[in-house]
Amino acid sequence: MWCKMKLKARGVDEQKVRDDYVSAVSLKTWVTADDIANMIHFLDSPSGMKISGQALAVDGHTEAIT
Amino acid sequence: MSEKRVVITAGAAGIGLVIAKNYLAEGAKVAICDIDPNAIQTFKKTYPNSLAVCANVTNEKEMDDFFTACDEFLDGVDVVIAGAGIGGPAALIENLKYSDWKDTIATTLDGTFLLVRWAAKHMRKNKSGLIILLSSSAGLFGYPYRSPYAVAKWGIVGLTKTLAMEMGKRWYSRKLHMSWCCRR
Numbered sequence: 001m002w003c004k005m006k007l008k009a010r011g012v013d014e015q016k017v018r019d020d021y022v023s024a025v026s027l028k029t030w031v032t033a034d035d036i037a038n039m040i041h042f043l044d045s046p047s048g049m050k051i052s053g054q055a056l057a058v059d060g061h062t063e064a065i066t
Numbered sequence: 067m068s069e070k071r072v073v074i075t076a077g078a079a080g081i082g083l084v085i086a087k088n089y090l091a092e093g094a095k096v097a098i099c100d101i102d103p104n105a106i107q108t109f110k111k112t113y114p115n116s117l118a119v120c121a122n123v124t125n126e127k128e129m130d131d132f133f134t135a136c137d138e139f140l141d142g143v144d145v146v147i148a149g150a151g152i153g154g155p156a157a158l159i160e161n162l163k164y165s166d167w168k169d170t171i172a173t174t175l176d177g178t179f180l181l182v183r184w185a186a187k188h189m190r191k192n193k194s195g196l197i198i199l200l201s202s203s204a205g206l207f208g209y210p211y212r213s214p215y216a217v218a219k220w221g222i223v224g225l226t227k228t229l230a231m232e233m234g235k236r237w238y239s240r241k242l243h244m245s246w247c248c249r250r
Contacts, residue, residue: 033080033081033083033084033085034084036081036084036085036200037081037084037085037087037088040085040088040147040198041088043196043198044070044145044196052230052234053226053227053229053230053231053234054226055201055205055206055223055226057203057206059203062203062206062207065203065204065207065208065209065210
């Protein structure tokens with residue numbers, strides 16, 4: 001849905017928008033819901049006990065917003 | 067995560083649903099709300115031992131009713147995850163409708179406020195808790211064509227920082243926010 005809205009605003013096709021996202025990510029990958037859930041699992045574990053008030057990006061490292 | 071009491075907004079679909087499934091798989095007691103009645107019905111059928119309520123996170127009455135149900139079902143809360151948000155319009159700012167702007171801000175920020183306000187009372191009393199607020203790369207960068215979304219997600223970061231200070235001084239707890247970039 002996200003891409004469909006953006007392509008409408010830009011007048012470009014969905015695959016182009018997806019490719020733009022991935023091209024702007026250092027790891028060149030599409031981040032999934034599982035990736036986010038995995039981070040929550042880490043934060044809600046003894047290993048994450050001293051992480052507080054942080055903006056933690058699970059994004060493959062964003063180099064630019066396209 | 068067994069025995070944990072978890073509340074997730076927008077928990078019947080997308081990222082919220084994946085998070086709910088993970089907690090359920092590990093034995094947690096989970097309560098969710100979602101604006102989509104069909105997704106709520108599906109969730110109820112799939113996870114009959116969970117609480118699933120159809121509610122709009124910008125409607126204080128509906129959320130109060132949800133929280134009352136959570137109080138009865140969970141008798142407290144250990145983890146809350148603010149998953150509700152909308153992408154809002156995709157357009158240059160001069161072409162945005164004021165109603166779209168307000169809807170985008172309200173769903174992300176007002177909905178998160180209502181959830182956190184309820185959770186904070188429990189967590190302050192219990193001297194324990196985990197709050198996770200979902201933001202976005204739009205909350206860390208400027209985001210062309212998505213100005214209301216970017217503003218709302220930057221607001222989430224501000225709330226995260228403030229909560230950590232308001233609540234962390236009282237007890238050892240974790241107030242967190244996560245960012246995610248690529249969306250489908």
